[in-house]
Amino acid sequence: MQLAFYITSAIAVIATVMVITNHNLIHALLYLVVSFLAVAVVFYLLGAPFVAALEVIIYAGAIVVLIIFVIMMLNLKEEAVAQERQWLSRGIITGPALLSLVLLAELIYIIVGAQVAPSDAQIVDSKAVGMSLYGPYVIGVELSGILLMAGIVGAYHLGRQKKKIVHRFLEEEAS
Amino acid sequence: MDQVPTEAGLILAGVLFTLGLISVLIRRNIIFMLISVEIMLNAAGLAFVVAGAKWSQADGQVMFIFILTMAAAEVSVGLALILQIYHQLKTLDSDAANKMKG
Known part of the structure; x- marks a missing residue:
């Protein structure tokens, strides 16, 4: 189960990197679907099957399809890819990426350094979610x-x- | 059955959030910026679900449903704004929309 979690995490991270480095909008959206599906698998492994289904239906289904419809309405031509490639030069990437990665390193240091008790995770089914959602x-x-x-x-x-x-x-x- | 460690889930959420943040900062295309905001919201929801799974409580999943609702409303309004900007400026460059001329 841990092995499945790490493989799925790697897929999610790689797909997200492909999203943020892609020049073609439609290709980036397809990688985004892969990323959302990988996160849905992570939810399932964490014992949250209801949220995994919601992730697939709403994020990978509805929201991505909405963005694809808008891209079809905009009717972008071939030169949009070339323009995107020109906008995304190496000099623009390095500064924000370095600063954000420093923040990420600090975050990982804090999370790893914290003493966390081992979790007793068990499956929280949709009934418990519904009772909580319409209760408190x-x-x-x-x-x-x-x-x-x-x-x-x-x-x-x-x-x-x-x-x-x-x-x-x-x-x-x-x- | 060994469980997924909480730290690993939180680190995954942090990595995804940072990737979305980098993409918001480096992109000039408005649609790519909207997609990146979706990635960041998804990562925040993942952190909630990981924390909820650690205590075996439903609250994390409830918060994820609220984040999902907000993301849906945000993307619909954002896409309507993108359509208007594209019709008026004939470009997706976010720098072109820095003059407020009504």
């Missing part, structure tokens, strides 16, 4: 509903195209 966390569920409603209204408002004014005098006035 019910206010969070309601706030999530409000957030999703705001997301729908905001996406509709922002995504709406301006109505074209057909009359030429009105068009001059509007512009």
Whole structure:
């Protein structure tokens, strides 16, 4: 089980590195799906099968498909890849990457140095999650509903195209 | 049956979060920046689930569901913004959107 965890972690990290170094948007998204599926396997190994299913359905399913739809609507040409390659030069990468890796090294040092008692992990099934979600966390569920409603209204408002004014005098006035 | 060590799970979450952070910092394409934010949110949720699995409690998974909801709302609004920016500026360069002209 530990071996499976380490293999899956390596797949997740490698797929994420491929996402952040890829020049082609669609290829990066396919690697992103691989990364999300690997994280879902990690969830399953940690004894959280319900969250693993949610990860596959919502992250690898809905969100990535939404991004792919938007990329199809944008109708990017071949030169987008070349432009991305030009933007992602080595000099731009090194500074932020070095600083972030120093932060990561500190984080790993803190986590490894902490004395953590061995966990007695067992499977937390969807019934326990549901009882907790609609018991002590019910206010969070309601706030999530409000957030999703705001997301729908905001996406509709922002995504709406301006109505074209057909009359030429009105068009001059509007512009 | 030997269990997955908690430290290894937290380190995996930290590595994924750092990769997303690096990608946000080095990219100029707005869609890539949005994808990187998704990676970072996913890593944060992974940390919650690892911590919840250590104590065999459901709270970590509940927090992951809330993060999932927030990520879904965020990506829908973000993609609508990207569509508007692309229609107005005809580019995905985030530096082109630094002038607030209404």
